[in-house]
Amino acid sequence: MDVEEFRKRGYETIDRICKYYQELENYEVSSRVEPGYLKLLLPEKAPEEPEPWEAIQSDIETKIIPGSDPNFFALYPANSSFPSILAGMYSDMFNVIGFNWSSSPACTELEPIVLDWMAKLIGLDPKFYSNGKGGGVIQASASEATLVTLLAARHRILEEYKEKGANEEELRSISTRLVAYGSDQTHSCLKKAAKITNTLDRALPTDHNFSLRGVTVKQAIEKDIANGLIPFYVVGTIGTTDSAAIDKLTEIANAIKGTKIWLHVDAAYAGAALVCPEFKYLLKGINRADSFDFNMHKWLLANFECSCLWINNRYHLINALSVSQDILKNSASDSGLVIDYKDWEIPLGRRFRSLKVWFIVRTYGAKGLREHIRKMVRLTRQFHNKLLRYPNLFVISTPPKFALVNFHIKPNNIFTKSSNELTEIICDRLNESGKVLLSLTKMRGQSIIRFSPGSPLTTEKHVDSAFELLLNVAEGVIAYSLKN
Amino acid sequence: MDVEEFRKRGYETIDRICKYYQELENYEVSSRVEPGYLKLLLPEKAPEEPEPWEAIQSDIETKIIPGSDPNFFALYPANSSFPSILAGMYSDMFNVIGFNWSSSPACTELEPIVLDWMAKLIGLDPKFYSNGKGGGVIQASASEATLVTLLAARHRILEEYKEKGANEEELRSISTRLVAYGSDQTHSCLKKAAKITNTLDRALPTDHNFSLRGVTVKQAIEKDIANGLIPFYVVGTIGTTDSAAIDKLTEIANAIKGTKIWLHVDAAYAGAALVCPEFKYLLKGINRADSFDFNMHKWLLANFECSCLWINNRYHLINALSVSQDILKNSASDSGLVIDYKDWEIPLGRRFRSLKVWFIVRTYGAKGLREHIRKMVRLTRQFHNKLLRYPNLFVISTPPKFALVNFHIKPNNIFTKSSNELTEIICDRLNESGKVLLSLTKMRGQSIIRFSPGSPLTTEKHVDSAFELLLNVAEGVIAYSLKN
CATH class of the missing domain: 3.40.640.10 (Type I PLP-dependent aspartate aminotransferase-like (Major domain))
Structure with a gap:
């Protein structure tokens, strides 16, 4: 790949990154592949002859594109940002x-x-x-x-x-x-x-x-x-x-x-x-x-x-x-x-990792960084307030902190299943939907769903939809778990 | 930075990377800065307000551009390649x-x-x-x-x-x-x-x-x-x-x-x-x-x-x-x-590091990888052969292996300085020239200069120039070290 081909492919990659961020919501937030999927799609040996870039690029589209999404509320966020990506490019250019x-x-x-x-x-x-x-x-x-x-x-x-x-x-x-x-x-x-x-x-x-x-x-x-x-x-x-x-x-x-x-x-x-x-x-x-x-x-x-x-x-x-x-x-x-x-x-x-810090802090300014943090805290409060409106259904498991709120299904003897069972089923159903991704954990025997927004792309609208989905799924699962 | 600004800045960064590789020879291979230089050039605190990209980009040009060059023959090579840079961009896009x-x-x-x-x-x-x-x-x-x-x-x-x-x-x-x-x-x-x-x-x-x-x-x-x-x-x-x-x-x-x-x-x-x-x-x-x-x-x-x-x-x-x-x-x-x-x-x-391996192996093919290795071995042999033509001046310190040849100045009692002293001075002078970078090491008491090409940009021409420079510097240093 010579300089002029790199320029062409570099522009295309930039365009692809733009498209990725513009369309992120359309991708499923978690992958639906089965273990071993990729081995079935790729050759067993390295190619002897060089392959054209088009072949590589098209494999990215069809075989690699994973989930990473504004509807990712699992674990803790793994942010990325445009200035950080640009810093990564410079870091690779210098390759010190x-x-x-x-x-x-x-x-x-x-x-x-x-x-x-x-x-x-x-x-x-x-x-x-x-x-x-x-x-x-x-x-x-x-x-x-x-x-x-x-x-x-x-x-x-x-x-x-x-x-x-x-x-x-x-x-x-x-x-x-x-x-x-x-x-x-x-x-x-x-x-x-x-x-x-x-x-x-x-x-x-x-x-x-x-x-x-x-x-x-x-x-x-x-x-x-x-x-x-x-x-x-x-x-x-x-x-x-x-x-x-x-x-x-x-x-x-x-x-x-x-x-x-x-x-x-x-x-x-x-x-x-x-x-x-x-x-x-x-x-x-x-x-x-x-x-x-x-x-x-x-x-x-x-x-x-x-x-x-x-x-x-x-x-x-x-x-x-x-x-x-x-x-x-x-x-x-x-x-x-x-x-x-x-x-x-x-x-x-x-x-050359410090380039990322330098680019981010300068592009956002201290002010912009504070806005980013506060937005996630606000979105978490929004979700928390919605949970509070259904006190017969949801329990806030641990006090909300930073941009995390934990909850579980309220135990009720009209259900055939325990709070843990219901919480686990609901979390599985939510994640299987491909529309959101949340983490399930267990604290002192209680199964808990964690909600933690973090992507700069996440907005009030995503939080509303996530809650609507939760409510639908929870009500559906519970309807099947009622004692007659 | 929104998607459209990222697109614009991304294209510019690609252009900058192309320019960097096209002009690499014009940069000095090692930096001539003094310890603490950057602290004098940058503010002590993060900016409160966002800064425009132009300010950041211009600081890269004037404050960061380091040496990394086809005339780098020091240590061992730290290769980079265009498919690897593209893989880095995709890795940052996915940010998994x-x-x-x-x-x-x-x-x-x-x-x-x-x-x-x-x-x-x-x-x-x-x-x-x-x-x-x-x-x-x-x-x-x-x-x-x-x-x-x-x-x-x-x-x-x-x-x-x-x-x-x-x-x-x-x-x-x-x-x-x-x-x-x-x-x-x-x-x-x-x-x-x-x-x-x-x-x-x-x-x-x-x-x-x-x-x-x-x-x-x-x-x-x-x-x-x-x-x-x-x-x-x-x-x-x-x-x-x-x-x-x-x-x-x-x-x-x-x-x-x-x-x-x-x-x-x-x-x-x-x-x-x-x-x-x-x-x-x-x-x-x-x-x-x-x-x-x-x-x-x-x-x-x-x-x-x-x-x-x-x-x-x-x-x-x-x-x-x-x-x-x-x-x-x-x-x-x-x-x-x-x-x-x-x-x-x-x-x-x-x-997502495996993208680099995937892109490189496919872009070069097994054939291209072998060519890359053989080229560096050939360039090393070229340098080695030139050293052999001056048996009164240079000693091959250790047998050349892979793409590395070690040498030192032949001890001679017509010199006022020892082989070690001369070898060290010559290596320093070469590196101070800003035209090449070589490593000095010491093995069993003998100071040694290491020559190891590795950049895909290095050609016969660079090896010839490096040897010419070595010869001039060595002859110059020795002329001043002759007993009268």
Whole structure:
């Protein structure tokens, strides 16, 4: 493909992207394919001769086009936006592998600048800015943010033991007694990080609001210490996966005060809301943390991957992850004046991800970002208000938070089926319709449907239609479940 | 930005990408900026109001455009290609977070299909195909491939101890006695993986060709076992970072035969060459491995990230990495008929990376891929032949392999400076010229300049000019270093 063909195909692809977003509502929100569908459609071997672009493009239309839609209310949103797509194109044009400053000064320098912008925009404590000991880094995902901060925390606590004279073998043994804490609502990435690093993890019980409390953390720590274990890391979540619950960060920070336990705040989904003043009350707890992470690729218009992590002392992270190699040595790195992001993350290389943040923040402005968040909160309230109008049919399972409302079918002994059975059937029927996509989860034995709008394309009209559909389906399912 | 503005800006971006590739030679191959340059050029805070696209675009031109060039001969190549850029655009259009089958059947199903294509194309043993116990997965980087295979290996060996009755606490303790092996030429990601997982690692000595030998591995294993340690993982490299050396895989496989030690083959750079029959002799050793990885984003035309990993038994990988969460449960996953890639990698989510492989292989055809590899090998030979014409000036430091040739300045007592000093000065001067970029490294005390072409835009003409420049610079530097 030469430059002129690329120009032609590039224009066509831009047109296709426009068409995709214009017609998104016509596509089914979830795919109706069966496992293995694609294997039946594609050859078993790579072609020997080059194929024309038309053949590839037509396969995208007929074999690939999946669901991704304004009627997607499942899980949490995975936003995309036009400036983010343009940034992706520039990132691919440059194709820098910005592992250290000298491999790409622009890629390396833009990142702390836009993460300082974001830190200021959401109101993080200046200890997280890049001009002091802190700093920000774009991880691929919140899972990696949890893993690398756990490693930084491990490094910090092992340094203590090292200073007290522990040798390498003792340190390895000590590290198997380290315990990380989260709650029964914490994202599974904590368990994964503990598994990877060979440390222990605890899923502590939450209160009636599904929030982790300081006293629970304190008791767990005391118990583990009494058993010869070493608490070193706790994750507090702002906006849990199931119910967007908010852990009591100030209580947790107080519970670990004076210890060497690292507090990481995972606000993967809800952190985006901090651009609005009405959510800044959450900062009080966040600013006591050692590290804070939120995904711009969830609710803040960035295409995947764009998980923004800040740390109040980058040296723990760098020391936990740096390994030297002669070929990567250079005068800029040796000077200590520059950032080498290879020592802030699991992989060595990285895409030019900061372009996305830069393009989005400039195209929307702080004002536009706030409008985006508020619109989703408003749409959620709209759906919530509709649910409230049918108190005999729907129960609000957990208090609505950010842009999430959870509900289930009210148990009633005139039904032949339980609330759980009805809730599950209704959610299945809704998703099978291909018109909306919602998530089903289970909290303390109760099956729950989650409604969480997030696409910039979603409007009042989509929420109204989604509710109408819910009502029809629910009434239909229930009609068949009435005792005679 | 609405759809029509996106169309306009999208066309402009396509035009900009075309211009970038047309004019690449005019840009300096490395940036001449000083650390901190960008902070001086950008505001300290995010804009409150939206900015017009023109402002953003103009900042790209004046503040970001970095070096990435047909005269880039440093490190190893980081290819990009037009079909890969188009695939990136489609990936951003779909913006699927393909963590499990149900979140995107197309994203999940295309990946094993194209990795089967690639496995067949490079000649991997069918044990690595997805239809048996094996399978392929696109990792972001070879570092992550090393990390996840080390975790799979750890899981496999700990399972043995578990079956023998070890409890959780004993298993954690056993795991601190696990030892991973590489050579003094293995990529630093092995050290990083060992650090992350809290296991031991050894950098074993290599022979005169910088290859790891079976006998060295065998002796190291025996010594560690005698000391109560547990060997569990060895990395063999095809194409080391410094000199593209090839470890003796068959010897290593024999050395660990009958043990529970996992053999991982890291062919991050050189694996691409396996598309050509003349390199398939390397498969004999590779096919005895438990896992094999190579980066299509290095030498096979894919934009970063695209590291192709195959494993001969995916269950070890999945068991090492899976953690369940109710909200992600679904009937497709429960059926066991589908792949959930979240359990094959560190992060939960992932981009639609397989589109790149699909577009590239179809656009070039197997034939076109072979031509690309052979062209780079030919250009390297061209440079090598020129070096050979000046035996009094240049020494070939290590035998040329794949598309890499290493050389240094011949020591001579008529010079006031040592070979190392001269080699370093000459490399610095070449890079400072802004006309070429080469890497300097040190092997067994000898400073070495590496020449490795890889960009599809590089031609004979660029190699000739690079050699002319080298000769001029070398002669100039040496003229000033003659004893009177």
